[in-house]
Amino acid sequence: MNSLSKPVQKPKNPNFSSGPCSKRPGYDISKLKIDTLGRSHRSAIGKAALAKVCDDTAAILGLPEGYRVGVVPASDTGAVEMALWSLLGERGVDVLAWESFGKGWITDILGQLKLNNVGTFEADYGQLPNLSKANFENDIVFTWNGTTSGVKVPNGDWIPDNRAGLTICDATSAVFAMELPWEKLDVITFSWQKVLGGEGAHGMLILSPRAVDRLESYVPTWPLPKIFRMTKNGKLIEGIFKGATINTPSMLCVADYLDALDWVRAIGGVSASIKKSQNNLSVIEQFVSVTDWIEFLPASAEIRSNTSICLTLKATPEQVKEIVNLLAEEKVAFDIGAYRDAPAGLRIWGGATVESTDIEALLPWLEWAYHNIVK
Numbered sequence: 514m515n516s517l518s519k520p521v522q523k524p525k526n527p528n529f530s531s532g533p534c535s536k537r538p539g540y541d542i543s544k545l546k547i548d549t550l551g552r553s554h555r556s557a558i559g560k561a562a563l564a565k566v567c568d569d570t571a572a573i574l575g576l577p578e579g580y581r582v583g584v585v586p587a588s589d590t591g592a593v594e595m596a597l598w599s600l601l602g603e604r605g606v607d608v609l610a611w612e613s614f615g616k617g618w619i620t621d622i623l624g625q626l627k628l629n630n631v632g633t634f635e636a637d638y639g640q641l642p643n644l645s646k647a648n649f650e651n652d653i654v655f656t657w658n659g660t661t662s663g664v665k666v667p668n669g670d671w672i673p674d675n676r677a678g679l680t681i682c683d684a685t686s687a688v689f690a691m692e693l694p695w696e697k698l699d700v701i702t703f704s705w706q707k708v709l710g711g712e713g714a715h716g717m718l719i720l721s722p723r724a725v726d727r728l729e730s731y732v733p734t735w736p737l738p739k740i741f742r743m744t745k746n747g748k749l750i751e752g753i754f755k756g757a758t759i760n761t762p763s764m765l766c767v768a769d770y771l772d773a774l775d776w777v778r779a780i781g782g783v784s785a786s787i788k789k790s791q792n793n794l795s796v797i798e799q800f801v802s803v804t805d806w807i808e809f810l811p812a813s814a815e816i817r818s819n820t821s822i823c824l825t826l827k828a829t830p831e832q833v834k835e836i837v838n839l840l841a842e843e844k845v846a847f848d849i850g851a852y853r854d855a856p857a858g859l860r861i862w863g864g865a866t867v868e869s870t871d872i873e874a875l876l877p878w879l880e881w882a883y884h885n886i887v888k
């Protein structure tokens with residue numbers, strides 16, 4: 514029998530999923546501005562809401578002059594694939610991958626686009642490939658934060674300012690939670706359902722002026738479906754980046770995202786949302802440092818994610834599953850099992866919408882559950 518007594522205080526919010534992620538503190542669906550619902554997304558009011566999504570995202574993130582922000586179909590996957598299909602093939606490509614999603618982009622590039630001048634740089638769960646091996650004469654495809662292994666790139670210092678190729682960065686579990694060196698990134702993608710706890714459905718595609726030049730000067734040899742097409746007669750369709758979406762978006766999801774952006778502004782902007790996430794990691798780091806049965810999946814602190822916080826336990830995969838189930842049964846933590854392709858363990862979301870007080874409240878339960886199952 515477990516010698517530890519059952520903790521009393523539960524997290525106020527037990528939602529620690531890595532996507533869709535927890536709604537922000539104080540979220541109230543009845544407070545969303547829903548005057549756009551039931552109206553055309555091309556009406557003045559609909560278009561204004563969509564343009565506000567683009568403009569406010571650029572302003573809050575502090576994007577450099579000339580960067581475009583567009584709302585595109587199919588969440589982060591849609592945004593990444595739109596970029597891969599539209600931009601690649603003009604030159605060689607180096608793909609850096611260290612977990613499930615990055616490896617998925619390799620499958621797209623080799624298996625579907627069937628490009629042949631491709632370098633792949635892979636690492637196992639918990640590690641990063643050698644970033645200095647990337648050849649910046651080529652286009653570079655990588656994930657800023659590998660959501661399923663909890664490994665992020667430490668910074669953008671390895672990306673030269675005078676690169677010839679484009680950098681295409683899947684940053685879905687990083688934007689609003691990690692410092693991103695925008696000038697070093699030519700394509701940045703994310704979705705609303707991650708750090709700000711928005712809804713799935715739409716992706717955000719951010720393009721540097723160099724990415725726009727590529728779109729306007731290069732036509733891929735393969736066919737592009739309508740939902741990937743960003744140019745007309747060799748010119749960027751600027752409307753896509755001013756709220757004139759390619760096809761019909763969910764205006765309810767738009768209202769939800771605008772509410773999330775208002776919240777970021779209210780807490781002090783992106784530096785505050787980054788800080789909240791870093792604090793969440795600190796709370797877990799403190800716990801791991803004094804607990805002998807738990808470790809971070811990434812051993813190196815420099816590359817440790819502050820959003821998708823991945824942990825391994827001294828336990829069998831079956832015991833880990835039992836711990837995860839027990840915590841869910843107790844309504845203490847939902848959805849904290851490691852991703853299906855990752856090593857058995859825990860993945861606790863520490864993005865900006867998760868309160869550090871809730872992580873603090875979770876940890877004694879984790880201790881209790883571990884000793885309950887593993888003895």
Ligand SMILES: Cc1ncc(COP(=O)(O)O)c(C=O)c1O
Pocket residue numbers: 531532587588589590591614615656658659660661683685686704706713
């Ligand atoms: C790094 C990364 N890329 C892509 C995706 C796919 O995102 P979506 O389901 O929003 O398309 C995810 C989802 O968790 C992710 O973590």
